[in-house]
Amino acid sequence: MSAAREHVTTKPASAEALTAPVEDYLKAIYTIGKGTGAAATNEIAQRLALAPASVSGMVRRLADQGLLAYERYHGVKLTESGRRAALRTLRRHRVIEAYLAQALGYPWDRVHEEAERLEHAASDQLVDRMAVAIGEPKVDPHGAPIPTHDGAVDETEYTSLAELAIGVPRLVVRVADEDPAMLRYLAELSVVPGKRIIVKAREPYGGPITLAVGRQEISIGPALAAHVLTAPVTGKASGGRRG
Amino acid sequence: MSAAREHVTTKPASAEALTAPVEDYLKAIYTIGKGTGAAATNEIAQRLALAPASVSGMVRRLADQGLLAYERYHGVKLTESGRRAALRTLRRHRVIEAYLAQALGYPWDRVHEEAERLEHAASDQLVDRMAVAIGEPKVDPHGAPIPTHDGAVDETEYTSLAELAIGVPRLVVRVADEDPAMLRYLAELSVVPGKRIIVKAREPYGGPITLAVGRQEISIGPALAAHVLTAPVTGKASGGRRG
DNA sequence: GCTAAAAGTTAGGCTGTACTAACTAGTTGA
């Protein structure tokens, strides 16, 4: 009897335990708005593979809950509370990805899908333990920055391979994480975070981009190149970890 | 239009991807029926903390899906397919519990709650990797047997501490996993899987049971004792692992 | 400045899972 009394389910302060779909909306809105900007209904719908009408409905409910600011016909913006929730989910997702890759040997093209489900089920507690177990990495396996426990995140904008100047050495810092086939292809080409590359040539009208990766020379299309982000090569930055 | 058509959701062969509530029902029915017996509506309702009416409804749908055999007013029994699904979930749950405890240092009173959510999100792939990472244990941290990948499980029935003969040395093999406070209390008393115990005395009318654990002598109530399962002490069995 | 296209919304429906209230079937004890 007195033992049962002790079962207090300590809720982490404000958190009302968002549903999986809600977390997905917030994540999408955050990613579209890059943290601070606005997101259009259609863009949210496309990213979540939902009908725009569904987004209209959900968005109104989320606004009622104070998670986002919404003006009819004019897109949405996360509130501070919505932003915090989005970053919490993003942290979960990326820590889980990193953990799966580093601790369980998951191939980097499969971590995203698994994390997509686990991020809604794992507690913050568990995620923190995972982070500690792999040495609190700053980025996930695709180079995306991992938000800290209290919502700080590196929002540096990087230049994609598609818009790079020719002849300047760069460091690959991040690649898009959603398409497994693309990730396998990039890994084959050694275009992975931490690699030094130089754009050698770019053909006009959507033509191929030629680049040097290590001692190899490869050609990729602009659609793929747009999914590879790069940073300047500096003395201190190297090896696939930023910080 | 044509883009929407492409949304093919490649289902993994037979598995229709059960929802979390469905998996919970199957698990509950399996546990109540000990694998083969029947489960009463009210018992399912109580275990899942739902209204009996809700169970009636769900049970009919599960019967339609071929997961269980159902005769109105006479309880339900898992079909072979239902049993397989239940064991798949049970395996997930217990491997996750074991992994959390062994690989991430989770305290044994918290693994159950976390696993309760993760079991619905983790892929079989991930669960297998976790199992390998901790050496394919046969039991979870509370001593519950872990079903194998192909649905085999140790269904040995053990004698609870409440119904034990006096003076006979026994081995604790399993404790109930759901109540964190109870688990902390048991750990305090060193009543954990693998421990040798002897019942020294039992008072009638629900009175305390006195037992020797190591060099200590302790007294517990029959309600608690019923949640501790024991096996005979043999030469080969020892140390908290069965098999 | 107007009109057509694009973007977004509302209306109405469906499914899954839960609830309460009211009813029925099965069981048990006098």
Add this chain to the structure above:
DNA sequence: TCAACTAGTTAGTACAGCCTAACTTTTAGC
């Protein structure tokens, strides 16, 4: 044998999320 209790069911409702179809608002090009 049947009344009363227990167990289980049906009926009707709700809510979250999704959908399509039809409508409205905004925007962009002339």
